[in-house]
Amino acid sequence: MRWERKRWRIRALRKRRELVSVVDRTGTIKAKDILVLTTLRNERVRLPFFLRYYRNLGVGHFLMIDNDSDDGSREYLEQQDDVSLWTTTASYKRARFGVDWLNWIARKHAHGHWALTVDPDEFFVYPFADTRGLRALTDWLDASSIRSFGAMLLDMYPKGALDQQPYREGQDPFEIANWFDSGNYMITKNPKFGNLWIQGGPRARAFFGDNPARAPALNKIPLVKWHRAYTYVSSTHNLLPRGLNLVYDEWGGEKASGVLLHAKFLDTFAGKAEEELARKQHYAASHEYKAYAAKLADNPDLWCKWSEKYINWRQLEILGLMSKGNWA
Numbered sequence: 001m002r003w004e005r006k007r008w009r010i011r012a013l014r015k016r017r018e019l020v021s022v023v024d025r026t027g028t029i030k031a032k033d034i035l036v037l038t039t040l041r042n043e044r045v046r047l048p049f050f051l052r053y054y055r056n057l058g059v060g061h062f063l064m065i066d067n068d069s070d071d072g073s074r075e076y077l078e079q080q081d082d083v084s085l086w087t088t089t090a091s092y093k094r095a096r097f098g099v100d101w102l103n104w105i106a107r108k109h110a111h112g113h114w115a116l117t118v119d120p121d122e123f124f125v126y127p128f129a130d131t132r133g134l135r136a137l138t139d140w141l142d143a144s145s146i147r148s149f150g151a152m153l154l155d156m157y158p159k160g161a162l163d164q165q166p167y168r169e170g171q172d173p174f175e176i177a178n179w180f181d182s183g184n185y186m187i188t189k190n191p192k193f194g195n196l197w198i199q200g201g202p203r204a205r206a207f208f209g210d211n212p213a214r215a216p217a218l219n220k221i222p223l224v225k226w227h228r229a230y231t232y233v234s235s236t237h238n239l240l241p242r243g244l245n246l247v248y249d250e251w252g253g254e255k256a257s258g259v260l261l262h263a264k265f266l267d268t269f270a271g272k273a274e275e276e277l278a279r280k281q282h283y284a285a286s287h288e289y290k291a292y293a294a295k296l297a298d299n300p301d302l303w304c305k306w307s308e309k310y311i312n313w314r315q316l317e318i319l320g321l322m323s324k325g326n327w328a
Contacts, residue, residue, distance in 0.1 A: 005240040008231040011096075012103035018090035019065065019101060022074060025084045026061070026109050033060025034114045034134055037106055039098035041067040042275070043120040045268060047076055048170040050120050055082070057124070058133040059116070063109055065101050067092050084109070092279075103231050110226040114138040117222050117236050118260065121173075124151060124222065125313050126258035127324035140327050141225070148239070149223040150247030151258040152321055154180050155201045156310065157265040157302040166267050173263035174310060181205075182308040182319050186212070193238040195219060195245035202265070202302045207291040216288055220260055221247055249325075256325030259316050270296045 029035070036059050043050075051062065062083045066074045067090075077085045088101065095101050106115055116124060116134075126137050126149075141149060156177040158165055165176045185200035196219050204215035220236045224244060231240050238245050249255045273296055277289040308319075316322045 001240055001242055004233075005229070005231055008100075008103065008233065008240070009107070009229075012100045012107065012231065015090075015095055015100035016104045016108075018088045018095065019086040019104070020088065022066070022085040022087050023078050023083070025081070026063075028082075029061045029109070029113075031112075032135075034058060034116065034138060035061050035063055035110050037063045037102050037110065037115055037117045038120060039065040039067060039092075039102060040069070040073060040120050041092070042069045042071040042073060042272075044069070044071045044073045044076055045167065045169045046120045046173075046263075047073060049172060050123075051080065051083075052170075053123055054116075057129070058135050063105050065098065065105065067098070097235065099232050099235060106226050106230070107228045111228040113226055114141075115224055115226040117224075117232070121263045122153070122220075122222075122260040123174075123263065124258060125261055125316070125322070126151075127256060127313060127317065127322065127327055129258075129313050137327075138223075138225075147225045148221050148244040148247055149256070149258065150196075151220050151222050151260045152198060153218040153220050153260045153262050154316070154321060155203055155218075155262045155264065156180050157202055157307075159301075159303040159307070161299045161301050162265055162269060162296075163267045163299055173266055174261065177263055177265055178310045179303055179307040180310055181306065182321075183306065185218070190238065190245075193233065193240075193245050194242050195221070195238040196248055197237075205304075206300060206302050207288075207295050214287065214291075221245065222260060223258075254323040254325050256327045257322050259313070259322045261310070265302060270299075 036054050064077055064083055064085050066087045074087055077083050092098055157179055158176050159179055167176060181201045185198055188197045190197050198218040199215045204212045208215040217237050221239060222236050233240055273289050273292040277293050
């Protein structure tokens with residue numbers, strides 16, 4: 001594992017040459033700032049709410065990589081005082097779906113900080129998020145000598161066809177996509193890295209019903225007290241050293257965990273899926289986007305009689321989708 005970690009770090013070092021700085025405000029990062037790291041392409045409509053959401057949680061600085069957007073995303077982010085921005089026209093696929101770029105930026109700028117690595121459609125929810133800022137969580141993790149914090153990706157969707165409620169720039173996406181599957185999840189353990197592997201939810205039943213084993217992974221480890229020697233291996237699903245993947249309890253208890261509310265299923269999704277299918281820059285010959293394209297032609301309704309409407313984090317804890325552990 002030590003050699004594999006070294007390999008990914010060297011790869012990130014090489015891939016740094018593909019990144020061009022647009023605006024560098026990393027000199028303004030304070031010693032205790034919590035950082036968000038993101039790679040994106042053509043997400044202009046999502047960015048105002050995304051930034052507002054994480055600022056409200058207490059994020060101090062955003063480290064963002066724009067992969068050749070042509071919708072104004074780069075120009076918008078360039079104007080944000082708490083954003084440092086890089087751009088690249090290089091292949092997302094050949095950068096291991098952006099992981100190499102993110103590993104380099106984290107190594108250079110996130111050492112010693114709590115770093116939250118998320119996509120522009122992922123919104124972190126954790127125990128007591130309605131009353132305690134993100135720093136309260138990271139302070140508790142520091143006091144407990146915990147270096148990483150897991151979160152299940154929870155696909156959110158509207159009731160009715162995806163195009164019935166248009167999404168407006170700056171809008172809270174969960175005013176529209178406010179339903180989720182409360183069950184229907186499969187969990188296994190990755191024997192090599194020690195992380196859990198979670199699949200299921202609306203994507204498995206609606207887009208991969210014939211082969212749920214090919215459904216996207218829902219396990220994430222987005223929040224890490226970063227050290228320059230760390231490296232993500234496969235998206236934010238697992239890391240090295242292996243100990244960072246042990247975000248669950250094997251001895252009958254429960255470790256604290258969170259959820260990433262996933263706002264993929266809005267009326268913008270069909271166009272995004274077509275774009276990404278044409279670019280062929282995603283995992284396994286873009287099989288995920290092929291499945292989306294096949295079903296989206298029928299403008300599906302992902303809601304079903306077992307769907308549950310989202311209320312708050314306490315609801316998710318009751319359903320067993322997250323836990324406050326021994327954080328009181």
